[in-house]
Amino acid sequence: MRRLRSIAVVLAMFAAGATGVWAAGEKIEIPDRDWSWNGPLGSFDRAELQRGLQVYTEVCASCHSLRLLAYRNLAALGYGEEEIKAYAANYEVEDGPNDQGEMFLRAAIPSDRFVPPFANEQAARAANNGAYPPDLSLMTKARKNGANYVFALLTGYQDEPPEGFQLMDGMYYNKVFPGHQIAMAPPLFEDGVEYADGTEATVERMAADTTAFLAWAAEPELEDRKSMGIWVLSVLAILFVMTVAVKRQVWSDVH
Amino acid sequence: MATKTEFKNPVVRWVDDRLPVFTYLDHEYNQFPMPRNLNYWWNFGALASVVLILMILTGIMLAMQYTPHVDYAFESVERIMRDVNYGWLLRYLHMNGASMFFIVVYIHMFRGLYYGSYHAPRELLWMLGVVIVLLMMATAFMGYVLPWGQMSFWGATVITNLFSAIPWVGDVIVTWLWGGFSVDNPTLNRFYALHYLLPFVIFAVVALHVIAVHITGSNNPKGIDVQVPRDTVTFHPYFTAKDSVGLVAFLLFFSAVVFFAPNVFGEPDNYIKANPLQTPPHIVPEWYFLPFYAILRAVPDNFIGGWVTGWMGVTFVSAKLAGVIAMFGSIAVLFLLPWLDRSKVRSARYRPVHNAFFWVFLVDCFVLGWVGANPAEGMFIWIGRVATAWYFVHFLIIIPLVSMIETPRPVPASISEPVLKEKA
Numbered sequence: 001m002r003r004l005r006s007i008a009v010v011l012a013m014f015a016a017g018a019t020g021v022w023a024a025g026e027k028i029e030i031p032d033r034d035w036s037w038n039g040p041l042g043s044f045d046r047a048e049l050q051r052g053l054q055v056y057t058e059v060c061a062s063c064h065s066l067r068l069l070a071y072r073n074l075a076a077l078g079y080g081e082e083e084i085k086a087y088a089a090n091y092e093v094e095d096g097p098n099d100q101g102e103m104f105l106r107a108a109i110p111s112d113r114f115v116p117p118f119a120n121e122q123a124a125r126a127a128n129n130g131a132y133p134p135d136l137s138l139m140t141k142a143r144k145n146g147a148n149y150v151f152a153l154l155t156g157y158q159d160e161p162p163e164g165f166q167l168m169d170g171m172y173y174n175k176v177f178p179g180h181q182i183a184m185a186p187p188l189f190e191d192g193v194e195y196a197d198g199t200e201a202t203v204e205r206m207a208a209d210t211t212a213f214l215a216w217a218a219e220p221e222l223e224d225r226k227s228m229g230i231w232v233l234s235v236l237a238i239l240f241v242m243t244v245a246v247k248r249q250v251w252s253d254v255h
Numbered sequence: 256m257a258t259k260t261e262f263k264n265p266v267v268r269w270v271d272d273r274l275p276v277f278t279y280l281d282h283e284y285n286q287f288p289m290p291r292n293l294n295y296w297w298n299f300g301a302l303a304s305v306v307l308i309l310m311i312l313t314g315i316m317l318a319m320q321y322t323p324h325v326d327y328a329f330e331s332v333e334r335i336m337r338d339v340n341y342g343w344l345l346r347y348l349h350m351n352g353a354s355m356f357f358i359v360v361y362i363h364m365f366r367g368l369y370y371g372s373y374h375a376p377r378e379l380l381w382m383l384g385v386v387i388v389l390l391m392m393a394t395a396f397m398g399y400v401l402p403w404g405q406m407s408f409w410g411a412t413v414i415t416n417l418f419s420a421i422p423w424v425g426d427v428i429v430t431w432l433w434g435g436f437s438v439d440n441p442t443l444n445r446f447y448a449l450h451y452l453l454p455f456v457i458f459a460v461v462a463l464h465v466i467a468v469h470i471t472g473s474n475n476p477k478g479i480d481v482q483v484p485r486d487t488v489t490f491h492p493y494f495t496a497k498d499s500v501g502l503v504a505f506l507l508f509f510s511a512v513v514f515f516a517p518n519v520f521g522e523p524d525n526y527i528k529a530n531p532l533q534t535p536p537h538i539v540p541e542w543y544f545l546p547f548y549a550i551l552r553a554v555p556d557n558f559i560g561g562w563v564t565g566w567m568g569v570t571f572v573s574a575k576l577a578g579v580i581a582m583f584g585s586i587a588v589l590f591l592l593p594w595l596d597r598s599k600v601r602s603a604r605y606r607p608v609h610n611a612f613f614w615v616f617l618v619d620c621f622v623l624g625w626v627g628a629n630p631a632e633g634m635f636i637w638i639g640r641v642a643t644a645w646y647f648v649h650f651l652i653i654i655p656l657v658s659m660i661e662t663p664r665p666v667p668a669s670i671s672e673p674v675l676k677e678k679a
Contacts, residue, residue, distance in 0.1 A: 229510065236503055254493065
């Protein structure tokens with residue numbers, strides 16, 4: 001029993017080391033949330049994604065681009081063609097040159113990529129006190145523990161930093177952001193958006209909806225992938241039983 | 256080999272009389288004698304060839320959609336993930352296929368180490384295998400650069416910079432490798448060209464590896480030679496059936512990763528586009544390089560040659576050069592293994608001391624991998640140094656010494672007989 005326990009301790013040390021907990025110097029707790037798309041049978045909740053798009057559109061999009069997505073991709077959220085056209089038409093893109101050789105502005109159409117809020121990185125920095133709001137297309141894949149981290153970050157603001165913490169000018173204290181100083185002002189406030197489906201817009205609800213929307217944006221193939229996976233694993237499982245039977249039959253005269 | 260197979264089908268016979276491919280297949284895969292006692296660890300060679308073919312096929316299809324340019328590479332990979340039909344499947348198969356390839360090949364190598372498959376007459380077979388691993392490492396490294404994420408860029412920067420450790424000409428060589436003064440578009444282009452080329456070189460060396468094993472025949476868990484026909488069974492149907500079981504089991508594992516945890520082996524940082532102005536907090540290679548990365552970082556300044564030059568207060572062999580030498584040495588030592596191990600008995604089953612050290616060595620490799628995944632600070636420095644030292648001590652001292660002084664247990668007289676004898 002004691003031996004078992006010491007083995008368990010050694011294994012736990014290995015696990016801790018492998019995940020870099022010691023290396024980080026400080027352990028930041030990121031709680032796991034029970035997302036709808038977790039697990040082998042998980043899928044996105046359309047209503048949640050639609051609310052998430054609303055938060056992105058009304059809040060995040062003023063600073064953060066979503067350059068890998070096209071408006072047509074919103075069909076996966078359950079929107080019809082006309083709704084997508086109407087959504088895209090709210091944005092302007094530069095097109096051209098026309099037959100006069102001039103560039104012109106036109107309303108965005110479903111085949112256009114999401115129009116970024118700033119023309120380039122310099123413009124983004126100039127408008128954001130020198131900070132560069134990252135593109136959000138792959139955010140949940142580009143951070144360790146992606147979705148949980150994004151949610152924890154959005155809900156991890158603290159009005160007053162802990163005593164003795166030197167907060168730089170124009171920075172905000174966030175419990176989970178590395179170094180705890182983040183240039184992004186707390187983006188979500190109670191009733192910050194008025195949900196089209198009437199859901200009560202608590203900070204937690206908005207953060208969860210936004211995270212769900214970003215998880216879909218990063219992995220739009222997730223549902224196809226998982227359902228194909230179930231099918232592939234089932235076929236392989238049957239095939240496995242068959243190959244084992246064949247092998248036994250073939251080897252029966254040898255053993 | 257000498258006898259020609261007679262085929263009934265006239266077309267087959269017509270072709271075979273002119274180019275005996277059917278005779279060859281019949282001899283080498285249908286009637287080919289295999290030791291009857293091979294266990295499931297012998298599946299991994301066949302698995303590796305399946306993965307190689309899968310990698311080449313998915314790779315060619317990805318190449319049709321990928322753009323090797325610093326401004327478009329990252330976006331073109333995401334286009335494959337989002338807009339190309341089943342592009343996500345192709346890419347996840349290819350990306351995780353690399354990890355699978357190393358898992359399968361590492362198991363294949365440890366199987367060879369355990370059962371002494373490198374002993375005479377299989378020295379060349381073993382050495383060709385080491386060449387394949389080296390080529391795989393080069394191919395995997397360059398492939399990892401292609402998506403042009405943060406880890407791609409910084410991994411490429413760190414690894415190519417290793418060559419700057421070469422005395423006098425190092426910097427010139429690095430500039431030549433880069434095709435410029437930093438990792439940039441020319442680097443990406445040549446890595447893409449080489450990443451497309453090398454798999455076919457691997458394929459050719461695999462062919463030699465397979466030809467070599469068909470000359471000597473497979474080793475087996477008892478490590479003794481085939482003596483009578485009763486010791487063997489034909490490749491088909493016995494091992495086609497047994498390999499099929501292993502293949503489907505492997506595909507189950509592979510599919511579970513591809514469909515349900517496709518990024519489990521990857522670094523999140525590689526989903527951030529490469530930015531030459533921003534170094535990620537931890538630069539870590541892919542998991543299959545971690546033990547070698549640990550060896551690279553383990554050697555301190557002036558360790559090699561330190562006892563000669565240290566008193567002069569001059570660094571002749573820097574930590575970097577020594578690390579590079581140690582890292583390449585860790586592979587080079589495998590080439591020497593057939594001559595380092597002087598035992599007449601191949602299989603570790605009958606070599607209790609050698610057997611015990613095999614397991615210690617296996618643990619040592621895992622420890623190196625663990626150290627490689629962590630920053631080189633605190634206790635990891637010392638664990639890394641001890642584990643690196645042990646790696647070389649194992650090959651250069653333990654293996655030769657044990658092989659000379661150990662008294663092996665009696666080896667069975669033949670593959671087919673010993674069952675009764677062992678019990679008596």
